[in-house]
Amino acid sequence: MVLENILFSLAAVRWTDAGTVLLLFILVLLILDQLRNRKPRNYPPGPTPLPFVGNVFHLDVTQPHIHLTKLSEHYGNIFSLRLGNLNTVVVNTYSMVKKALIDQANIFTGRPTSDVLKKNNQVPRCNLQ
Template structure:
């Protein structure tokens, strides 16, 4: 019969190996980066008080595009002007999406202006812009409408005689 302490160590070792295997199997599509620890990721390798220095050091080793893990979540870091310019200007369509926020996705069912993504976000944005333009946004006439409504409000307030 096996000692309980040996069984516990064996189980923890198996869980650790399984976690490492799962992390390494998902890294195939991501840029290179430092090897993360299970559960905490690269938190011990980063200086929270001086992140830019940590990213600068990592970029010297892994290049201007690298992956770090904040906990179990991988994050791709673009370090330097050229890397950011290429991503946001030269390949704007591929980088135009937003990250996911599971809590808000569940609550809003992927709807809304702030936390929606993809085609849903594009349609919502288009609708909002068309509606705001129809109301006069971006035109001189909206100022006239606001002035007119303000005058009407002042007149109504004067009729109450401070009551």
């Protein structure tokens, strides 16, 4: 009975209405964004991203290092961000960076390079002592 009422009400909607078409288009885009950006079960934790833009608005562009440090206090030394459509894993301590880039280099080679690293000649700005 309920299903018949839903189908009847859907049949009565004017699907050619521009607002309805726009609403359906946005709904499909949101569903596709959610399906495309699902995280695997063992993916590092991080703040919940917004559709389409990810965590871009969660970052302080004037002092990103301070904001990333605050995020590490909340999510741990390894956490994830989605910057636009690029999933990013942030590693926050020297020992973990060394382990990732030197001890397990074969796993981490071939990863996409961010524009920040391109500007710094492939070396992130950090104090590696």
